[in-house]
Every structure is written in structure tokens, then in C-alpha cells.
Amino acid sequence: MNKNKEKIPILENKTSRRNFIDFILGTALITWIATLVYPVLKFLVPPEDTIIYVNSVEAGTMTEFPPGSSKIIRFGRKPVIVIRKINGNFSALGATCTHLDCTVQFKTDTEQIWCACHNGLFDTKGKNISGPPPKPLPSYHVNLKDDKVIISLEDMV
Amino acid sequence: MSLWNWINERVDIKSAKNFAFKKKVPVFYGSIWYYLGGVSLFLFIIQVMTGILLILYYQPGSATAFESVKFIVSKVSYGWLIREVHAWSANLFVLFAFLHMFTVFFSKAYRKPREMTWYSGMILLVLALAFGFSGYLLPWNELAFFATKVGSDIAGAFPVVGDFLLRLLRAGDEVTGATLTRFYGIHIALLPAIFTMILGLHLALVQIQGMSIPPELERIPEKHRRYMPFFPDFAIRDALLWLIVLNIIALLAVFFPWELGTKADPLASAPAGIKPEWYFMFMFETLKLIPSHVMFIEGELFGVLLFTFGAIFWFLVPLLDRKAHRGERSRFWKVVGVVLILYMIMMTLWGYIQ
């Protein structure tokens, strides 16, 4: 029993040193775990889509658009619907419905643009004429060069 | 009441803990090799974790695979890091598995009573190579495409079952998007399931039977042998080593990233200097050395049979090494091991020097 008591002062030094090491160990461990967890959490969050600024896209040739037909093309990252009416005139509008983002389609019989999701209707100029869509569809310019149909943001040349 | 006690009142975990804490590791000149198994396990765990993260963004399919990897590497936050760690850790995993196997071989740990540990370990090694082969195709780049083509061609060289095996592997006659889908399923579902089961067996055997010591040390009486308790002493040393390995992987990920490559085009011709991954290189170079006909057997078939029988021979070492069975050293097996290692290293280097 005496021997144990004699050892106490030495034990005390060792204890404080041990506590110190344990403390550093704990802190370093937590920091290290944080450096592991942080990248994993950031990884899980999906990235923003970068938009490549596009000015014009070739939609096809005139022969690919008989009167009363339509086609959806990719303009940068957005869909655009290109319409050729029965009277031969072209029209190009953004194909994302302004209600809840469904992709619209062209109805040849009524010459209107219809959204299948909630029965929204637009005219060939893009104006919202019926149903839930609150805003008109954005319009694009149609340029006819030789035989090609080119959709652009503005009249460039 | 502590959580421990709450669980212990319902399920006897105290006995399990006591059993675990009984584990001790022999301390002698060769103790350092004990770490290799643990490092392999650590690398496997890293593979599973990074693999699961990659699954969240990867899209298999000939039109989307390459693009999705490109997306991960360039657009996803730390996507590059997860991908690079997965790629490097895969290679290190195969390396350490081989090292672990060879240290076990030279220390004759496969002798009775640990034959099953050796058998399960060999299966794990083959599964690791399968993981490597199937995973390599997934980025769907040029190198991967042709490596898979050549590799599966060799499978077709097997007698009788060759053609069937090739079609089974490729999900068709050629390497296509269907092959990619099949390899993806094999890589993320089939292999992990089988691997985990056999790994469980392997680890359980090690826990139950304890660590093996070389035959000559068995002559030392028990009370003169030195041991280190696994918890906390060996475990904390293990943790230190794992930490260092992790840091090395991080360094490799930043300074030696794996290339994206060019997208696979089945119609394009094979690029010059096409070669398989390093862990298959020695087999590849050996096959190249074999002449077109050895006696009456076709060269490729001969090579395939050579490796198959070689693997079976190696698998059966516990059965064949009668001396180890008796607890004696065997010069013959030592030489076999050394020759094999030297051969593998030389053929691998040879493949790269060309």
C-alpha cells in the first residue's frame, strides 16, 4: 500500500501528459473527420448547369418542314419548337411551358401550341390564350438562307 | 444507463467484446507483414465508399458513360477527388492483395490449420482482379474498350467453353453498350456480394484461429513468446498506417490524376501501343512470347491453359507443400515463390519498357 502511495506524484505527471495527448488526439481526429466529410457532402449536392451562350442554330432544310409541321430543336440548353404553318410561314418559340415547365407541342388542326400537362394553349405567336400558363412563350427569329432554316436570338445579319 | 448496458441487457455483446479483446498479435521480426492484410481491407472499404458516391452520378450506356465521367470530373464538387481516389485505391488494392498473398506464402501461413484461409484468400484475389477488369471498362474510353476486347478475346481461347464464355462475358459477340451494362452490374452488385461473403469467411477464420507464426518460431514455448494485444496496441498502429496510406492516395489523386482519355469508338482502329492494366501485363507479355503453335496446341490456347493450371497449382499449395504440413521449411517452395515473383516483376517491366 505504501508503494502505491509513493507512486502517486509520478502517476499524476503521467496523467496530465496523457490528458494532453488525448486532447490533441481528439481535436486532430475531429478535424480530420471534418476534412473527409466536407468534400463528401459537397459532392452530394448537384452542380449548377453552365449555360453555353448560343446565338443561332440550324434547324434543318425547308424540305424538312412541310406546311403544317413542327420540330423541337436544341438551342444551347433549351428546347425550341419550330413551326411551319399551313400558309407556309415559319415561327420559332421557346418550347418550355410557362406554367410548370413541361415541353409543349404543336397541334396542326387548330394551329395552336398545346401543353399536355395542364391543357395550356398558346397561339403561333406565343401568346398564352387559354389554361394555366401565366406568360407567353419567348419568340426566336427564323432566318431562311438558301434552303436552310436558321433559328437565332436576334436579326444578326 | 449507458447505451452499451441497454443493448447488453438484450443481446450478449459483452462476450463478443471479451472475445475480441482477447485477440493478440505475435511480436517478432516478421510482425510488420501482418499489416498488409489490414491495409488491403482498408483499401477495399475506400473502394466501397467512393464507389457508392460515384454511383450517384455515373450513367452506364455507350452514349452516356464517358460523358457522365467527364461530368463528374469537371462539374461535380470534389468529383475529381472521388474519382481519382477510386482509381488509385483500386490499383493499390490489387498491389497490396498480391503483397499480402506473397508474405503469407513465404511465411507458410497456409499450412494446417489455416488452409481455408488461404483458399478463401486466393478467391478474394481473383475477385479483386475481376473487380479491376470490370471497373476498368466503365469510363468507356478508347483504352478501356480495347483492353476489354483483348481481355475477353483471351477468355474465348478456352477449349470447349471458350465461345460460350466469351458471349457470356461480352453480352454478345462484340464489345458493345450491352457489355458495359453487364460489366456494370457485375462490378457494383455481383462481385461486391460474393466478395463480402468470402471476405467475411476469411476474416472470421483469422479471428477464430488467430495469427500464424513461422514454423521455426512454433518451437518456442508459449510463455516465452511475445505478444501485443490487438486492442488497443495493434489496432492503433494499424490506424496510423491507414492514415498514412490515405494521405498517399490523396497525394496521388492530386499530382498523378488518371486521364479521361478519348471516348470509345468501336469502329476506330486500336491505338498504337495498346496494353492492358499493369496487373495483367505479365500474362499479356507471356502470351506474346508463346509461338503460334506449341506441338499440336495453338499458341493462345497453350497460354491460357498454362495460366489456368498455374493458378490451380498455386491454389493447391497447402495441399502440395507436405513439408509445411509437418512444420518444416522447404527450400523448393521458397525457390518457386521467388522465381514466380521475379518472373512477374520482370514481365511487367518488360511490358512497359517496349
Next chain:
Amino acid sequence: MKVKIILSLFFTTVLFADISDENTCFDCHQLMDEDLEQNEKVFENILEDIHLQVGLSCTDCHGGNSKTDDEDEAMWDDPTFRGKISKIDQPEICGSCHSDPQYMRQFISSVKTDQVSQYWTSQHGKDLKKGVEKVAACTDCHGLHGIIKANDPRSKVYPLNLPTTCSSCHSDLEYMESFGIPTDQYYLYRSSIHGTSLLDEQHLSAPACNDCHGNHGALPPDVVHIGDICGSCHVNNNALFQKSHLNEIFLTRGIGQCEACHGNHGVKSPTDEYLNWEHGAVCVQCHQTGGLPKDLADYFYHSIDSLKGRIKLAQDLLHEAEQKGMEVSDLYFSVEESQKMLIQSRTNIHSFNKEFISKTAEAGFKSADQAIEGASAALFEFNDRRKWLFLSSLIITILATTVYFKIRDLDRRDLRKNKTKGEEDD
């Protein structure tokens, strides 16, 4: 010499044996070929002649009777015999078939039959009518007895050969002296962008002499309205220019559209320096004093020059990022987009309208800036990764070191435990 005659007779007779049966003209005129000058020889290339190949023969142009051996019957006494056709008669004689749509249709369904009527409107035709025999008529360009189709690469009027054909007269100083027109056209054309494009790079779509001057109706174009000629290929440039305020001025003052700044035969590929006021911009030819025209030119030059610079910066940064192993291939689309805008801006100069140019220039800048931003982000990320690696390595090292000390501490504790245990056992 005798051997030569016998041999040539032998070969030509063998070759022409077929035709000679039906055509007695060959019998004598073959022999006569020996005495003729090289460029007057009849039988040199006659087998390739397109007329011969479609079944026509000597009599269809020269008249006479090719079935008889008798000279008088064949030629002099035959009422249809024309003999050697004079230059002034050429157009009408060739035209007797070539201007007849009904006749020509059997050979080519979509046939042109306006060659002769066009010819008479040309300078060559007008001069020929006045009796000037020096000018070109049908055979001077198309050949005489070995006429090949114009779209055959061996033809004298095939685009690759045409400039040389025209220049054989038009570059001859002595020959052209009486006409009083320059003779440097071919020399200028040869080093022009059209000349090098057609004759060196073999781009058949590049213009030869006939594309601007017309072929049968060859005339120098109306200088002041030259825009429509150039505009037949350079559509946008012409359209924009004719809408611009400069067009009126050019027309009323008789200044050649296009030609005033770009030249005619010697037109070179224009550079952006055409707008650089200090280094001889083309505008200075009229606008010596500067003022508003100079401001406009400076604006154009500055827009295009700085857009070029921005694109170059984008390309350099992207290249650097790629070299460092960063994934930036998508950004090349932005660079392509801005290069497209650069080309359009250069075309839009011809509107001489500030707002019009600024639209495409702005779009170009936007795309280039996108690429620059992306590339810069990639380069920043590259450095960032190394920075964070250093930091995390530091954390790991600290942790590892602490773990190491912990190990030592544990070992010491174990040793003491074993010691005290041993002591107690004692």
C-alpha cells in the same frame, strides 16, 4: 525521213482505217498535215473532238462531199462546200447548230443556246463586227479540230486553264497595243486571293475571268454597279453595303462599289488593317481629314481588334488549363461561338453602322468571356487543389504524429503494468 513518213502513214491509216471508210477527206488531208504548222495541224487531236465523237464530221462545218475520192466532186464543185471558215463567219456557222435548241437538245437536254447572241454583245463580238480580226472568236478559246467539252479538265476553257487562255492575248503587250487597254490583268489576278485560290489550291468555286466578266458575253462590268457582280458570291457584304449610306454617294460620284477599297483583278484577302487609320486604312483614300469617318473606322478597328485579342486570351487560357490536366473541352464551344461572331462582325463592317457592328461584337465578347471565365476557374481550381492538399496533409500529419505519441504512451503504460504486475507477483 522516209521511214518516218511510212511509219506515220502506217499508224494513222491503222487508226483512221475505220473512219476513212466513210470519210474521204481524211485520205488526202492526213498527208497534208505533215506540211502544216503545229497549231494548224488538223489531225493532232481530232479523235478527241466532241463533234467527231457524236457522229459529226468534216462536212458538217466545211460542207462538201466526203463520199467521193475526186477532188472536184468533193470540194470545188460541191455547192455546200465552204472551205476554210473565216473568223467573221465563225459565230454564225457554229451558231447554226449551237443556237438551235431543237437540234442541240438531242445532245444535252438542259442546253444553253445563247452563246452567239451573247457573243455579239461582247467586246470581242462588237469589234469583230467592225472587222477587227485580232479579237477572239469561237475557235480561239475552244480550240479548232480537237474541241473538248468545257467541263473536261483538258479543255482550254476549263476554269483551271481559262486564265491562261485569256491571258494568251490579253497579256501580250504588242498584240494588245492597238486596243489601248491594260495588259496587267493576269499578272494582278495571279497573285490575288481568287487567283491563288483557283490556280494554287484548285478551289473550283473561286472565280476565273469568265465568272466576273461573262464568257460569251465578255465585257468589263459596269464599274459603278460592280457590287452585284461581287455580290453573286459575297452576298451579305454586297447586301449590307447597298443598304449603307455610302452606296448613294458611290453611285452618284461614279465610284466603284467593292472595287474602291478591295481592288478588282488584284483583290487580296482583306485584313483588319484595312480599318487601321494610322496604317493606311482604305477609308483614307477619300476621307483624308478624319473627323466622323475616322471615328467610325477607329470604332470598327477597335471592336474587331479587341475581340480578336479576347479570343486569343481565351484560347491561351484554355490551352494552359488543358496542359495542366483540367477538363475544359466544353468551353471550346464558347470559343467557336465567339469566332463565328468575329467573322460576322467583319462582314457587318459593310453596313458602316455602329449599332449593327456592336451587336455581333458584343455577342462575341460574351462568348469569349464565358470561355475565359471557365478557363480561369479551372486554373484557379488547379492551384486550389494543391493548396488544400497541403492543408489536409498537414492535418493528417498532426493526427498521425499524435497517434504515434499515443502509441508510445500506451507502450509505456503497458511496460509499467507488466513491471508492477511482475513486482506484485514477487
